Amino acid sequence: MDYEFHWNVVFQNMPQLLNGAFVTLHVSVLAMLLGVVIAILLAIAKMNNTKFFSQVATVWVEIARNTPALFQIYMAYFGLGAFGIHLSPYVAVLSALVFINAGYLTETFRGGFQSIPSTQYSASKSLGMTSIQSYRYIILPQMLRRIYHPMTNQFVWSILMSSLGILVGMSELSGTTQRLQSLSFRTLEFFIVAAVMYFVITKLVLFGSSLLARRLFKGEI
Amino acid sequence: MISVQNVHKSFGDLEVLKGVSLDVNRGEVVSVIGGSGSGKSTLLYCINAIEPINSGKILVDDVDVHAKETNKDKLRQKLGMVFQQWNSFPHMTVLENAALAPRIVKKMSKEEAIEIAKKELEHVGLGDKLDVYPTKMSGGQQQRLAIARALAMKPDYMLLDEVTSALDPELVGEVLDTLRLLAEEGMTMICVTHEMGFARDVSDRVAYFHQGVIAEIGEARQVITDPQNPLTQKFLSKVR
Ligand SMILES: Nc1ncnc2c1ncn2[C@@H]1O[C@H](COP(=O)(O)OP(=O)(O)OP(=O)(O)O)[C@@H](O)[C@H]1O
Ligand SMILES: [Mg+2]
Numbered sequence: 328m329d330y331e332f333h334w335n336v337v338f339q340n341m342p343q344l345l346n347g348a349f350v351t352l353h354v355s356v357l358a359m360l361l362g363v364v365i366a367i368l369l370a371i372a373k374m375n376n377t378k379f380f381s382q383v384a385t386v387w388v389e390i391a392r393n394t395p396a397l398f399q400i401y402m403a404y405f406g407l408g409a410f411g412i413h414l415s416p417y418v419a420v421l422s423a424l425v426f427i428n429a430g431y432l433t434e435t436f437r438g439g440f441q442s443i444p445s446t447q448y449s450a451s452k453s454l455g456m457t458s459i460q461s462y463r464y465i466i467l468p469q470m471l472r473r474i475y476h477p478m479t480n481q482f483v484w485s486i487l488m489s490s491l492g493i494l495v496g497m498s499e500l501s502g503t504t505q506r507l508q509s510l511s512f513r514t515l516e517f518f519i520v521a522a523v524m525y526f527v528i529t530k531l532v533l534f535g536s537s538l539l540a541r542r543l544f545k546g547e548i
Numbered sequence: 549m550i551s552v553q554n555v556h557k558s559f560g561d562l563e564v565l566k567g568v569s570l571d572v573n574r575g576e577v578v579s580v581i582g583g584s585g586s587g588k589s590t591l592l593y594c595i596n597a598i599e600p601i602n603s604g605k606i607l608v609d610d611v612d613v614h615a616k617e618t619n620k621d622k623l624r625q626k627l628g629m630v631f632q633q634w635n636s637f638p639h640m641t642v643l644e645n646a647a648l649a650p651r652i653v654k655k656m657s658k659e660e661a662i663e664i665a666k667k668e669l670e671h672v673g674l675g676d677k678l679d680v681y682p683t684k685m686s687g688g689q690q691q692r693l694a695i696a697r698a699l700a701m702k703p704d705y706m707l708l709d710e711v712t713s714a715l716d717p718e719l720v721g722e723v724l725d726t727l728r729l730l731a732e733e734g735m736t737m738i739c740v741t742h743e744m745g746f747a748r749d750v751s752d753r754v755a756y757f758h759q760g761v762i763a764e765i766g767e768a769r770q771v772i773t774d775p776q777n778p779l780t781q782k783f784l785s786k787v788r
Contacts, residue, residue: 449598450635450694454649454701455625464648469639544639 336511337520344517347503348524354421354492354499355485361421362428362485363478369429370436384433391430396488399423404495416497424485431481439474440466472544479536483529490525500524549573550595550705550738555604557587557594564590566760567604572738574704577731579747579768580740582757583783588740589632591757592707595738596627608705625653628698632710634690636682636697642669643678646697654701661700668696672726688719692726699730706730708739724750744787748772756780 337344373384391399403426404419414422443466451461490501498506500521508517550572557565564587572578580588593599595606597613597620606613613623637645646665650656656664669675672692682690691711698706708727712720724746731737731750741747747754747768754771756764756779764777775781 444635446631446633446635447637450631450637451649452598452621453596453624453627453629453631454697455621455653456649457621460652464652465637469637472639 330515332516333513334516336513337516340507340511340517343503343507344500344520344524347498347500348528350417350497350503351486351489351492351499351501351525352528354417354424354489354497355482358421358424358428358485358489359482361425362432362481365425365429366432366436369433370440373433373437374440387426388430388433391427392434396423396427397491397494399426400491400495416492416495416502419495420489420492420497420499424489427488428481428485432478435474435477435481436470439470442473443469475536475540475544479533482536483532486529486532487525549607549609550736551605551607552591552595553605553607555591555594555606556602557590557599558602564760565594565601568760568762569604570755570762570765572705572736574736575734576753577735577737577739577751579751579754580738580757581742581744581747581754581783586757587760588757589709592629592709592738592740596624596629596707621653625701626704628695628701628703628706630691630694630698630706630708630711632714634682634687634694634714636685636690636693638681638683641679641681642674642685642693645682645693646700649697650700664702665696665700668699669693671699671729672696673722686719687715688722691715691719691723695723695726695730704736706735706737708737708741710740710742713742742787744772744784756783758783 369384369387372380373388375381400420400423403414403422404416407414407419447465447469448461451465452458456464489499492499493501493505496502504517504521508514511517550570552568552570555565555568556563568587568591570578580591582588590599594601595608595613597618601614608623608626611618611623613620637648640648643662643665646669647661650664651658651661666675666678669678672695674689674692674696677685677689682693685693695711711727712723715723720743724743727737727739727746728750739747739751751768753765754768755762756771756775756777758779764771764775764780766776771780772784775784
């Protein structure tokens with residue numbers, strides 16, 4: 328082991344790395360929010376009796392869950408590019424992550440919804456609640472408890488997968504790291520620091536998520 | 549008064565209620581007995597407007613339950629219902645279970661709702677479980693919670709669908725005691741039950757359901773101990 332570590336150059340470039348980390352968080356949060364909205368629609372479509380809607384949803388879910396994320400990102404960036412639709416690296420990665428998040432979360436939401444027995448609905452109706460009240464107070468809160476952890480995991484997954492942005496020249500944490508190490512040749516140092524930053528980010532997300540769960544679910548989880 | 553008048557009800561091609569008529573007066577306890585699939589639960593669901601009917605009429609205090617203009621959510625406030633499978637809301641404490649509907653349906657203040665809920669929970673013997681989550685309780689306790697939750701809406705009628713038949717045998721007694729207490733206090737009840745002793749001792753009248761019709765109805769002790777219809781006789785000799 329003759330490698331000599333030189334950390335100085337890494338610390339000098341800290342502002343750029345932090346900026347990259349911010350972009351990583353930014354794209355993951357956005358991919359999660361959009362993914363959730365689309366997944367709600369797809370889950371409803373999938374449970375819908377209209378064949379067309381449920382088939383569209385099924386195709387989406389199957390492709391998203393059974394092809395590599397790398398492929399999705401390439402399709403968004405190079406694939407659409409071939410048709411003259413040129414997305415920026417950021418938008419390409421964002422679209423791919425939204426596509427995959429929506430696919431996985433659709434199944435999470437559908438499973439969560441179907442795991443609530445229909446008798447919970449009749450019980451709340453029998454107390455005089457309207458349908459909206461039954462969903463608001465009885466069905467959705469129970470569903471949220473069941474999908475909360477899978478959603479957190481999906482978010483962490485998004486953060487880590489956004490590192491594939493490196494392949495299309497996106498300036499998130501990995502892309503920034505790649506660029507800085509190639510300028511300075513301190514490959515190991517930069518990638519070690521980047522790995523630590525990913526670790527800290529995901530740990531913070533998990534910690535925040537469990538704090539929030541404790542507040543939302545009053546120690547029930 | 550609940551008045552069921554010549555009600556027919558089908559699920560697809562299957563006619564489940566084939567002309568059922570039954571009047572239940574205020575303060576009266578009527579037990580409904582009968583074989584599996586004879587339509588007992590369906591009758592309760594029709595009274596509570598959870599299931600629509602095909603023909604006939606059901607009046608609750610002279611309001612036509614199934615008329616288009618009837619506000620069914622409002623009507624259900626009068627009709628407490630308890631199901632075979634205790635449907636406690638698992639994400640809420642015992643107290644929250646019982647206080648929710650008074651608060652959001654009757655728009656009571658939080659304090660008022662909690663007070664009523666506490667009172668009804670003490671009523672069924674759950675006064676020491678207020679902050680417990682229902683999943684931590686036995687089936688019998690959860691079923692008593694379901695009863696208290698319905699009572700907290702101050703219903704005029706209680707519809708009980710085999711509330712003891714999913715319970716372990718040793719837990720049946722505590723729930724029947726609670727129902728007995730309600731009957732003594734003058735609550736109007738329709739109880740679908742497989743507990744013949746309960747039907748005989750607690751109810752005023754017993755109706756025997758057979759394949760979607762009331763094959764026999766009469767004074768409770770008489771129907772249970774001295775049934776007139778051969779079908780009732782056969783049913784009772786089997787369940788004993
Ligand atoms: N939602 C439904 N859709 C289709 N058929 C139904 C439905 N609910 C009940 N049935 C059928 O209607 C018939 C009567 O059912 P019901 O539940 O009223 O019987 P029950 O007398 O309560 O029987 P049990 O003692 O088993 O509870 C049964 O044949 C049942 O399969
Ligand atoms: Mg039944």
